[in-house]
Amino acid sequence: MTDPARPFGTVLTAMVTPLHEGGALDLEGAQKLARWLVSRGSDGLVLSGTTGEAPTTHAPEKVDLLKAVREAVGPDVMILTGAGSNDTAHAVRMAEQGEEAGADGILALTPYYSKPSQAGVVAHFRAILGATGLPAMIYDIPGRTSLAISDWAYDQLATHPRVVAVKDATGDVATGKARHERTGLAWYSGDDGLTLDFLRAGGVGTVSVIAHIAARETKAMIDAWTAGDESEAQRIHESLLPVVSAMFAIPGAVSAKAAVQWAGVIDSRAMRLPLLPATQAEYDTLTAALEAAGMTR
Numbered sequence: 001m002t003d004p005a006r007p008f009g010t011v012l013t014a015m016v017t018p019l020h021e022g023g024a025l026d027l028e029g030a031q032k033l034a035r036w037l038v039s040r041g042s043d044g045l046v047l048s049g050t051t052g053e054a055p056t057t058h059a060p061e062k063v064d065l066l067k068a069v070r071e072a073v074g075p076d077v078m079i080l081t082g083a084g085s086n087d088t089a090h091a092v093r094m095a096e097q098g099e100e101a102g103a104d105g106i107l108a109l110t111p112y113y114s115k116p117s118q119a120g121v122v123a124h125f126r127a128i129l130g131a132t133g134l135p136a137m138i139y140d141i142p143g144r145t146s147l148a149i150s151d152w153a154y155d156q157l158a159t160h161p162r163v164v165a166v167k168d169a170t171g172d173v174a175t176g177k178a179r180h181e182r183t184g185l186a187w188y189s190g191d192d193g194l195t196l197d198f199l200r201a202g203g204v205g206t207v208s209v210i211a212h213i214a215a216r217e218t219k220a221m222i223d224a225w226t227a228g229d230e231s232e233a234q235r236i237h238e239s240l241l242p243v244v245s246a247m248f249a250i251p252g253a254v255s256a257k258a259a260v261q262w263a264g265v266i267d268s269r270a271m272r273l274p275l276l277p278a279t280q281a282e283y284d285t286l287t288a289a290l291e292a293a294g295m296t297r
Contacts, residue, residue, distance in 0.1 A: 010205035012044035014051040019270040031072035041215035044078035056272040066101040084109030099132040112145035141169035158183035177201035196237040209252040213259040246289035263297040
């Protein structure tokens, strides 16, 4: 049964989309990866987000990916699917197809590039929300979209019955705390280095890139915090900082694929342009840092 305070779980991995060399979707690899992530402590998966290369995977591929992962992990693992576009009609169709393919929720991204008004932002989200009966997590990441969601827009969205959570990648914990307290929405860290700070501010979990390789440790940190053991949570947080630094020295989708290839879970770290796979030097630097930080395969 879903915990209303944690509607999407606590550790959600923003899962990469495995590809074969040459760029074709690797659905067997996606199934293997999804099962492995769940076995390591992820209680939710986010598909077709930024780390999943959503801008360069196409609608039928997103559906095939979701169906394959659902088959792999069964009905009890929370799966969110991305609905991210600056074309509202396109984002609406992503949400509709996600529901049809078996998603449990929608990760609804602020429209990028176009820079609409805040009223336009709210209308965009409401169009997505109206397309399905699924609960939604609003994704606020102005560093990528060049558009921050305002307090006014949050207040408008919080009245919608299907808006239940926020993925906060603004880097502004204090503002997130105030918004969480005012709206009552479940707050998830969208920045691995700030997950503990968001927990201190009332957050309930994380949508994580480092969980590709550090889900167990991330879960242990959240569990320690929930149990009232702040010193243990702080210790784990500090132990993960080198992992965060290593994973974000190159684009997160690139490093995450390199990490799970190092772990022996996927065969290829192939990407689709404009992203390039990790070079051998980047791979060696990353994996040496993961080993030094005590990460295991």
